[in-house]
Amino acid sequence: MKAEYIAPQKGINAFNCPNCHVYAKQQWFFMLGASDNQGYGQRYNNQDFLISSCENCSSPTIWLGDKIIFPIHSASEPPNIDLPDEIKQDYEEARTIANLSPRGAAALLRLSIQKLCAHLGQPGNNINADIKALVEAGLPPKVQQALDSVRVIGNNAVHPGEIDLKDDLETVNKLFKLVNFIANKMITEPKEIDEIYGSLPENKIEGINQRDGNNN
């Protein structure tokens, strides 16, 4: 099962590196520049810019205030590997633009759950109706809440509404987490249980079927 993803945040000791994606210790520096004219030895010092250097890959992440300005993509958590490829692509595209356009990322994540509803056996044309049908079929309440959160916030990204996502990377990072939560509950966990159950000896499975009254 996937370990928890710790999003990069200014000043913290360790996070999932935007360069190598590994959870690793970070060393923090102010940005300092030196002129190559040694005779004059001019130095440039700007404490608004910070660099966190990753202990695992040694690559820098460059910050201006609270915002990552390099690398420009991948600051949000990677997609659940069990998501269908088409949905992974939307998710990755959302990650690529999230720093520059949280609204755009939220709209793409809404699209990705629309496709996820289709993957879960719904028509996929109307998310609201699809979630309703999934609830009637026994969808766990937390998954319903996660789906509706991405739906409502994603809708606000497209249509004028009460939620202003313009500069709200924090909310959008939570939406990435919710999409993965949904995928984990609806795809990964059932798959893992199927794998373990399928490895039980045949006579045990027969015994269970007889106990529960299904003979096929």
Ligand SMILES: [Zn+2]
């Ligand atoms: Zn790294």
